[in-house]
Amino acid sequence: MKNYLNTFFKWATRSFFIFLLMILVVFNFRFYQQPDFVRDESGVWNEDVYEQLQFLKQSLQAGADDEMQGLFPEGHLFIHALYGLIAADFASATNADTFGNGFMEYEDLPEGVALRELDWACDEINSTKGKQVFTEGLPLPYGVFYRGWQNYLLAKQINQRNGSQRNIADFQRNADEIAAAFNQAPSPWLESYSESAWPADNVVAIASLAAYDRYFHxxxxxxxxxxWLEKVKQQLDPATGLIPHATDPDTGAIREGARGSSQSLILSFLPEIDPVFAAAQYALYREHxxxxxxxxAGIREYPKGQEGSGDIDSGPVIWDIGGAASVVGQRAAGMNGDGELFADLRGSQQAFGFAFSWNGKRRYLFGKLPIADAFIGWANAVHQRENQFLRGPAPWRIHFISVLLGIVFCWLVYKI
Incomplete structure (x- = not known):
């Protein structure tokens, strides 16, 4: 019996180290993984992004929105807004007229499924549940965070669906109310909550106005x-020259300077508002x-020369690199034409996020934090064409460390 237990222990231990060795190999190959693209009657689409949509759909049906609301102040809105934006970006890469004109024979194709999910996400955000955590009695009712994301997603829905008269009227009314609030505000920063303003939320709202002008010419x-742009340029963070993280809504005074998480989000929208200003801001973003x-590559949560800990905005901050800043930074890189950084950040997310697909659903971090899957999916949705972005640089230092670990694992398997 004792010999049997010893033999079992040896083989179990060997199997464990062999398993670790396999994980190490897969981890290193993930840095080079490119998304798969599929061609069908409606065009070419990113299969990885579609599988991310399917996982998020399953998660939301299982109550992930309520779970995320319990973790984050705006969890319900954020996960639905990002889900809808992923669906919109996914569908936009195909033949837009196929669905805008209502050709029902295509409705069961992935692109048609995505558009139905976009409609559903808009309905969820517009529901009583979607707005219940926001304050109606602000100068802009429900605050610029809610109104900005609501209107920007509505813009995407109208652009993809060609818009019903009701949706177009809602879009115009929302945009008029947002514009009126900005025109009457003493600073460029409207409140998200009472006495609290975050410039990133304002950028999303302004992007929805730019979308209106762009879509309707x-x-x-x-x-x-x-x-608004002129006011913003007069109230930049003096330490970095970038749009600040938090401000006083009445005076525009900076409460907290630029941070990576908000900069990544701002620069995902700013090119749609003013490409020239966005290019200048993006250069400073890379510098700091x-x-x-x-x-x-990674995106710091705090500018070079500053240190800080993680919070509800940043997510985990490890070795000065911000989790949210780097994930959303991938989208910012793609939106600003920085293909090299996009590929570098994407490769790291595939590896460190332990990305894998199972049964047509793709998840990260084992699917334990759906809001992270939503942000990663939104970042990946920029990749709409094959060879649009090349592979990132080889992580030779990580490979070298992995080889050393692999040698240790092999030696342990041999010696046990």
């Missing part, structure tokens, strides 16, 4: 946007927040 909000660890 008008200059209805050009003056509002231009005035781009860092490398073990040869891989």
């Amino acid at each position: 008008t200059t209805r909000f050009a003056a509002t946007i231009s005035t 927040f781009l860092a490398f660890r073990l040869g891989r």
Whole structure:
């Protein structure tokens, strides 16, 4: 019996180290993984992003929105907004007229499924449950966070669906109310909550006005946007030259300077508002927040020379690199034409996020934090064409460390 137990223990231990060795190999190959693309009657689409949509759909049906609301102040809205934006970006890569004109024979294709999910996400955000945590009695009712994301997603829905008269009327009314609030505000920063303003939320709202003018070929909000930009340029963070993280809504005074998490979000929308200003801000963003660890790119949560801990906005901060800043930074890189950084960050997320697909559903971090899957899916949705982004640089330092660990594991398997 004793010999049997010893033999069992040896083989169990060997199996454990062999398993670790396999994980190490897969981990290193993940840095080079490119998304798969599929061609069907409606066009070419990113299969990885579609599988992420399917996982999020399953998670939301199982109550992930309530779970995320319990973890984050805006969890319900954020996960539905991101889910809808992933669906919109996914569908936009295909033949838009196929669905905009209502050809029902295509409704069961992945692109048609995505558009139905976009409609559902909009309904969830517009529901009583979607707005219940926001304050109606603000100068802009429910605050600029809620109204900005609501209107921006509605813009995407109208653009993909060609818009019903009701949706277009809602979009115009929302945009008019947002513009009026900005025109009357003493600073460029409207409140998200009472006495609290976050510039990133305002950028999303302004992007929804820019979307209106772009989709309908008008200059209805050009003056509002231009005035807002001039005010913003006069109230940049003096330490970095970037849009600040938090401000006083009445005076515009900076309460907290630029941070990586908000900069990544801001720069995912700013190119749609003013490409020239966005390019200048993006250059400063790279200067102050781009860092490398073990040869891989990451986005700092705090500017170079500053240190800080993680919070509800940043997620985990490890070795000065922000989790949210780097995930959303991938989208910011793609939106600003920085293909090299996009590929570098994407490769790291595939590896460190332990990405895998099972039964047509793709998840990260074992699917334990759906809001992270939503942000990663939104970042990946920028990749809409094959060879749009090349593979990131080889992480030789990580490979070297992995080889050393692999040698140790092999030696242990041999010696046990």
